[in-house]
Amino acid sequence: MTHILYLAAGFILLTVAAGLVRVLYGPGEVDRMMAVQLLGTGGIAALLLAASASGVAGVEDAALGLALLAAFASIAFVNSASSDSDPDGARDG
């Protein structure tokens, strides 16, 4: 069971990290933020799985902190990116 949990943690982490390719290509700022948002959630899931597998105390608390702070970064991004002038030439649609 331990191996499977670690495997799942690694799989989820590497999967969402692949999504970071969006940070490279964009095109808009929001697309980049979405990739980081997904990485945050995936990282939390991976930490929870690793916590359950390893039994090291306090890893859940680290995940809890990560959950709060991932939101924190996203909020700051949205706040700055959607500022009144919005001339980033996104080419989506």
Added chain:
Amino acid sequence: MTFYRALDLSLALLVVGIAAWTVLSRDLFGAVVGYVAYGLLLAIVWVRLLAPDVALTEAAIGGGATGVLIIAAGSRLRSMQTSEPGDTANGIQKALAAALSALVAIALAAVMLLLPEPAPTLAPQAAGGLEAAGLGNPVTATLMVYRGFDTMLEKAVLVLAVVGVWSIGPDRFWGGAPAPLGRTRPKRALVFLAQMIAPLGVLIGLHIFWVSADEPGGAFQGGAILAAMWIIVMIARLADPPRVGSRALRLALVSGPAVFVIVALLGPFLGGSFLSYPPGFVKPVILFVEAFMLLSIAAAIPLLIAGPPLRSPRP
């Protein structure tokens, strides 16, 4: 075991790759997004190195607060969207910089691979503090007992940094409030989120502080989470940064190092030495000191992000 090696290797490659993106990315916004992702991944690396205390600190301060600091500065400069100035360094200079950096990296990597066997460790000395204090978390014991002096000075550094940031502002605004962090009309979803998440976050921050005697956590991590909640509240414009002249604010700011110094000075009178805790009351006294440190950190980090005063002290 090869399975775990593969996981570790891919995690390391990821971290180095996203760091390279952060450093080499063409625009500032992309770099900051990369940096926040880097902070998240680094927190996972710290868990892998069996340091959940550091993971929490890195996620909160290294990734979160530093990211927000740069984002806030970038939007104040309005340079998030403007194009970067062209590279000043020419090809030869870049090659020299790359060679120097590569040399440093290779030397460090060689040192890391040639570390002495068996590894020197201070764990037994730190464990002594652990038993004397009746604490279960070795990192807290190290911070408060074995290396208490470092922690005390570090708190003073934080206060000095706030004073430094404040004094960078123009003279005529001294005593006034820093510029607001959010926009004039914040979105309703943001206000809702701030109202919901801030009380929960305060609870979690206090929890992480409270369990730190025995489990990972501590005044740094709890304080950083409290600080993040205050910043969210300020971004949602539910509260604006306070005037830097406010007495309550200044008291909160210095309370951490002040209480630590007072307790340290009381040591000799209670039968110990400087920075020793009264025997029999070690754990409660440490928690008492840490509670004020929590307050100090929760006040200092948002003030560092809010920046120097930019509003007239008299309304």
Added chain:
Amino acid sequence: MSVSSIAGIAGAMLVGLGLYGFIVSPQLLRKVLAFSVLGSGVFLLFGVVARRGAGAGFHADPVPQALVITGIVVAFAASAIAVALILRLYAETGGVTLDPDAWSKDRGQSQE
């Protein structure tokens, strides 16, 4: 390859990357970011030393870990001062770069 060697090499590479960005990047905020990357690389090396120093019944040596925790906070405080200085420079001169051409060009306009 143990966890320690992998993390050690990664930390060394982070230091190198951060140093390169710190030297080459013309924009001051980018320099702050690069310096943070450099710092976190150094912290990672401390983490490796801590991990190797496991003993006395602990997973890792708590002393380097505690040093890293204080270090992260101090590094953040230093970045905050750097950012405040950059913002003041911008307010005074209208420029945020060390590029001499861009700086003299910017200084003429936009004295907000």
Added chain:
Amino acid sequence: MTLALDIFSLLAIAAGAFFFLAGTVALLRFPDSLSRLHALTKADNLGLGLVVLGLLPRADGPLAAMKLVILWGLVQLSSGAVAQMIGAALRRREAAR
């Protein structure tokens, strides 16, 4: 009983991992930002939700289980609000064009 619980955990975690995979593929392949946002929220909600669900039987004690559920609720709250803000930003940009 433990076997049944283990199988339940495995199924839920596998389903959660699938949603993360789906979210990432969508983020990389979908043609426009709004559909990417749509897919992202699914990964956020269901992916983490199913992983948490799978880990619940393995939590030591009701308090630890509650912590997991609170964590999921927290992510729900923030990802919902952030998605709303991202959507609003996208719409304003469309309108500006």
